Amino acid sequence: MRLVIIGGSDAGITAGLRARQLDPTTDVHLLVADHYPNFSICGIPYYVSGEVPDWRSLAHRTRNDLEKAGLQLHLDERAVGIDVDARTVSTVSAAGEARAIGYDRLIIATGAVPNKPPIAGLDQLGAGDGVHLLHTMGDTFAVTKTLEEGARSAAIVGAGYIGLEMAEALRNRGLDVTVVEQLGQVLPRTLDPQLATLIETELVRNGVSVFCDTAVTSIETSDAGLEVNLSRGGQPGSLAADLVLVVTGVRPDTRLAVDAGAKTGFGGALAVDTGMRTNLPDVYAAGDCVHTHHRLLDYPTYVPLGSTAHKQGRVAGESAVGGSTTYAGSLGTQVVRIFDLVAAATGLRDREAAAAGYHPATVVSASYDHKIYYPGATPIALHVTGDTVTGRLLGAQLVGHSSAQIAKRVDILATAIHYGGSVDDIGILDLSYTPPLGSPYDAVQIAAHAWQDNQVR
Amino acid sequence: MRLVIIGGSDAGITAGLRARQLDPTTDVHLLVADHYPNFSICGIPYYVSGEVPDWRSLAHRTRNDLEKAGLQLHLDERAVGIDVDARTVSTVSAAGEARAIGYDRLIIATGAVPNKPPIAGLDQLGAGDGVHLLHTMGDTFAVTKTLEEGARSAAIVGAGYIGLEMAEALRNRGLDVTVVEQLGQVLPRTLDPQLATLIETELVRNGVSVFCDTAVTSIETSDAGLEVNLSRGGQPGSLAADLVLVVTGVRPDTRLAVDAGAKTGFGGALAVDTGMRTNLPDVYAAGDCVHTHHRLLDYPTYVPLGSTAHKQGRVAGESAVGGSTTYAGSLGTQVVRIFDLVAAATGLRDREAAAAGYHPATVVSASYDHKIYYPGATPIALHVTGDTVTGRLLGAQLVGHSSAQIAKRVDILATAIHYGGSVDDIGILDLSYTPPLGSPYDAVQIAAHAWQDNQVR
Numbered sequence: 001m002r003l004v005i006i007g008g009s010d011a012g013i014t015a016g017l018r019a020r021q022l023d024p025t026t027d028v029h030l031l032v033a034d035h036y037p038n039f040s041i042c043g044i045p046y047y048v049s050g051e052v053p054d055w056r057s058l059a060h061r062t063r064n065d066l067e068k069a070g071l072q073l074h075l076d077e078r079a080v081g082i083d084v085d086a087r088t089v090s091t092v093s094a095a096g097e098a099r100a101i102g103y104d105r106l107i108i109a110t111g112a113v114p115n116k117p118p119i120a121g122l123d124q125l126g127a128g129d130g131v132h133l134l135h136t137m138g139d140t141f142a143v144t145k146t147l148e149e150g151a152r153s154a155a156i157v158g159a160g161y162i163g164l165e166m167a168e169a170l171r172n173r174g175l176d177v178t179v180v181e182q183l184g185q186v187l188p189r190t191l192d193p194q195l196a197t198l199i200e201t202e203l204v205r206n207g208v209s210v211f212c213d214t215a216v217t218s219i220e221t222s223d224a225g226l227e228v229n230l231s232r233g234g235q236p237g238s239l240a241a242d243l244v245l246v247v248t249g250v251r252p253d254t255r256l257a258v259d260a261g262a263k264t265g266f267g268g269a270l271a272v273d274t275g276m277r278t279n280l281p282d283v284y285a286a287g288d289c290v291h292t293h294h295r296l297l298d299y300p301t302y303v304p305l306g307s308t309a310h311k312q313g314r315v316a317g318e319s320a321v322g323g324s325t326t327y328a329g330s331l332g333t334q335v336v337r338i339f340d341l342v343a344a345a346t347g348l349r350d351r352e353a354a355a356a357g358y359h360p361a362t363v364v365s366a367s368y369d370h371k372i373y374y375p376g377a378t379p380i381a382l383h384v385t386g387d388t389v390t391g392r393l394l395g396a397q398l399v400g401h402s403s404a405q406i407a408k409r410v411d412i413l414a415t416a417i418h419y420g421g422s423v424d425d426i427g428i429l430d431l432s433y434t435p436p437l438g439s440p441y442d443a444v445q446i447a448a449h450a451w452q453d454n455q456v457r
Numbered sequence: 458m459r460l461v462i463i464g465g466s467d468a469g470i471t472a473g474l475r476a477r478q479l480d481p482t483t484d485v486h487l488l489v490a491d492h493y494p495n496f497s498i499c500g501i502p503y504y505v506s507g508e509v510p511d512w513r514s515l516a517h518r519t520r521n522d523l524e525k526a527g528l529q530l531h532l533d534e535r536a537v538g539i540d541v542d543a544r545t546v547s548t549v550s551a552a553g554e555a556r557a558i559g560y561d562r563l564i565i566a567t568g569a570v571p572n573k574p575p576i577a578g579l580d581q582l583g584a585g586d587g588v589h590l591l592h593t594m595g596d597t598f599a600v601t602k603t604l605e606e607g608a609r610s611a612a613i614v615g616a617g618y619i620g621l622e623m624a625e626a627l628r629n630r631g632l633d634v635t636v637v638e639q640l641g642q643v644l645p646r647t648l649d650p651q652l653a654t655l656i657e658t659e660l661v662r663n664g665v666s667v668f669c670d671t672a673v674t675s676i677e678t679s680d681a682g683l684e685v686n687l688s689r690g691g692q693p694g695s696l697a698a699d700l701v702l703v704v705t706g707v708r709p710d711t712r713l714a715v716d717a718g719a720k721t722g723f724g725g726a727l728a729v730d731t732g733m734r735t736n737l738p739d740v741y742a743a744g745d746c747v748h749t750h751h752r753l754l755d756y757p758t759y760v761p762l763g764s765t766a767h768k769q770g771r772v773a774g775e776s777a778v779g780g781s782t783t784y785a786g787s788l789g790t791q792v793v794r795i796f797d798l799v800a801a802a803t804g805l806r807d808r809e810a811a812a813a814g815y816h817p818a819t820v821v822s823a824s825y826d827h828k829i830y831y832p833g834a835t836p837i838a839l840h841v842t843g844d845t846v847t848g849r850l851l852g853a854q855l856v857g858h859s860s861a862q863i864a865k866r867v868d869i870l871a872t873a874i875h876y877g878g879s880v881d882d883i884g885i886l887d888l889s890y891t892p893p894l895g896s897p898y899d900a901v902q903i904a905a906h907a908w909q910d911n912q913v914r
Contacts, residue, residue: 040830042892043892052830060897161891295887307897327885329887332887334889337893346887371497373503374509407889408869409868412872415872415873429785430765430789433763433792434793434794435499437864440763440764
């Protein structure tokens with residue numbers, strides 16, 4: 001059985017490996033548009049920062065590893081068409097050679113492409129001018145080229161997690177960095193405003209200028225470099241920068257699949273069932289190009305994250321060889337480290353929960369990560385969202401120091417939400433305790449108690 | 458309503474605070490045998506080590522905090538008898554004054570006392586000779602007195618978590634330290650032997666001598682200090698030490714309650730229902746003096762841990778004011794940091810699971826705490842135990858670096874076990890990911906996949 005996979009990033013690779021693991025006779029071909037299969041896109045900021053000295057180490061697995069596992073990689077070969085009736089994918093190589101490759105099963109893992117906001121001049125300027133999008137290893141090398149050419153200041157458009165990670169990376173490289181965000185806070189899709197303020201303060205403490213509620217209207221070249229024109233509350237402004245990075249989220253890359261007749265769902269992403277099947281016969285899809293089932297919502301959403309792509313890819317690979325597993329659904333769990341702070345979130349925020357028909361209440365609390373008498377204790381700020389009618393835990397956000405185990409604390413809450421747990425449950429979990437690493441009631445349990453104490457039930 | 462609580466440590470204090478929170482009219486009296494209410498016994502090693510400079514900061518809450526919360530503290534007043542019919546507790550103060558205090562409801566939170574193993578000479582020697590048990594603040598001050606008198610070497614009898622934490626503490630104080638353990642490994646009640654070896658290596662790397670499979674037969678005074686006589690495989694031996702610390706576990710302190718007619722359960726601990734009620738009318742009990750309900754066992758066990766005592770105390774306090782909550786049960790979750798390593802465990806070990814009627818299999822794996830390309834990645838060794846018939850997750854053990862979020866990673870697994878989750882579930886949880894703090898599949902998920910891959914089902 002020949003399985004063709006379009007895309008060599010998290011979802012595609014994981015699908016291929018899983019298919020081979022379950023049925024080692026599967027003939028797996030991966031079409032990879034560039035020369036970088038299985039690269040950790042999430043690791044790009046740490047290469048740019050200099051913390052990861054060699055870009056090659058960003059590969060989750062080497063080409064050799066992948067080939068040993070039985071994946072046949074076709075690098076620099078872009079899929080340009082799918083013929084569902086003929087069961088072929090037509091491709092063009094970097095050298096311009098065209099061919100068609102037949103499949104029995106097909107997995108589409110084309111990922112996402114960066115959003116391009118309506119900024120005047122953006123279409124006319126490119127990497128050679130110092131204006132960058134950031135999504136591929138090619139984009140990454142273009143950014144480092146601008147840096148090597150002597151860029152000393154950067155304007156980052158978008159204060160999502162990639163924007164903020166890149167702000168840190170470019171500060172580490174010694175640049176003056178300004179982050180411009182159209183909405184009223186940093187990490188607008190992750191955190192409540194009160195918690196976002198902690199992250200904004202950390203950015204400023206580390207020399208990053210942050211302009212929220214500010215739109216970029218145009219980008220122009222000038223004698224001094226680039227001029228980024230702004231609008232804030234109707235007032236114009238501008239800033240000069242040698243490098244402009246536009247990181248305002250991504251949208252699913254679905255053209256190929258849609259042209260072949262695939263249906264789309266939320267946000268234009270490919271519609272798939274929980275087995276990652278599209279509406280096309282023997283065609284599956286996974287990762288940033290598909291909509292995402294959510295455990296707390298009755299309808300799909302869009303969660304373009306590496307952790308999600310891996311899980312969906314694993315299911316797609318299993319489905320493609322005849323398995324019956326299903327994707328369990330996302331909670332939108334995420335974590336980002338910004339300088340010395342870590343912000344994490346899982347589940348629904350208050351407004352999202354209300355829009356989904358829940359009756360949420362969100363309670364704010366703060367606790368130390370471990371017993372305060374032991375050196376190094378730092379405070380964790382927590383928001384816990386629960387349903388006031390059913391008591392169900394709906395979501396949580398945490399911000400704390402990078403030593404405060406924030407990433408795995410949010411995972412405790414994500415695990416409880418996975419099982420449909422209540423806020424009350426959190427308080428009675430048998431969690432681990434030793435004074436240098438926790439408290440008899442962990443910070444997440446103190447937050448749950450605070451939520452309980454705030455309810456009149 | 459007058460609520461009398463015997464015991465001023467975790468369970469007693471938590472019970473009193475919860476009772477007052479739920480019914481502020483409750484007249485709460487706490488009988489505290491010493492002068493140190495609400496002290497963090499788990500913090501003693503960090504005071505001895507010097508990391509916590511002032512012993513006063515070991516108090517979870519100050520006396521003032523407790524009194525503000527409405528607890529009436531009777532310090533240095535030891536309960537010596539309970540008259541269930543008359544509903545009185547008779548006490549003796551440090552000054553020798555006797556009285557009886559009436560109660561409507563009584564909570565027994567007398568805790569535990571250190572085991573005294575059958576070592577010749579142990580009964581004749583005491584703190585003045587440099588031979589110590591370690592359970593109270595009084596014991597702590599006796600140890601620090603021996604240190605201040607110039608002790609330069611220590612023998613620690615027992616390689617449980619307190620023994621190992623004290624080994625680290627005394628090394629920090631510059632002593633030569635030897636740990637002697639009768640069983641074949643360190644942390645015998647927490648870890649499988651393979652993982653215990655990692656901890657033993659860390660101890661040795663930090664200059665601690667470790668003798669396992671070695672019994673202490675007698676302790677004698679000599680001109681040079683103390684002589685600890687050993688037996689290993691029938692071969693005699695001895696070591697000289699200025700300080701001997703005997704930390705071979707604890708047993709429930711139940712004399713008062715038993716004399717009043719209370720029934721005992723597992724290991725001689727007080728038998729209580731899940732509402733923390735004893736068999737005596739209006740008498741509750743919680744903490745290290747009671748047996749512990751376990752979520753994976755059909756019968757109670759004994760888990761003398763601060764985290765457990767807090768939760769049981771909270772339930773006892775609620776029951777005492779008429780509430781109907783129940784103790785959810787323990788999983789025996791624990792964590793200990795030994796120098797730069799952290800060991801954690803939850804649920805049942807393979808042998809325990811088999812003894813309880815499960816069909817366990819335990820699979821060993823190792824994963825990095827975060828993406829290896831990002832600096833500072835360290836390996837985590839994991840044992841996952843699951844039921845081969847039902848797929849249920851039964852337990853897990855983790856050992857890793859102190860930066861590796863081990864404490865909260867074990868909590869993810871404890872949370873899944875709380876809900877009766879399967880090993881398969883772990884792999885599909887939506888856990889957080891960013892390269893400096895995790896992987897797209899977290900270490901606990903890779904361990905779950907390893908377990909799945911090892912099963913023929």
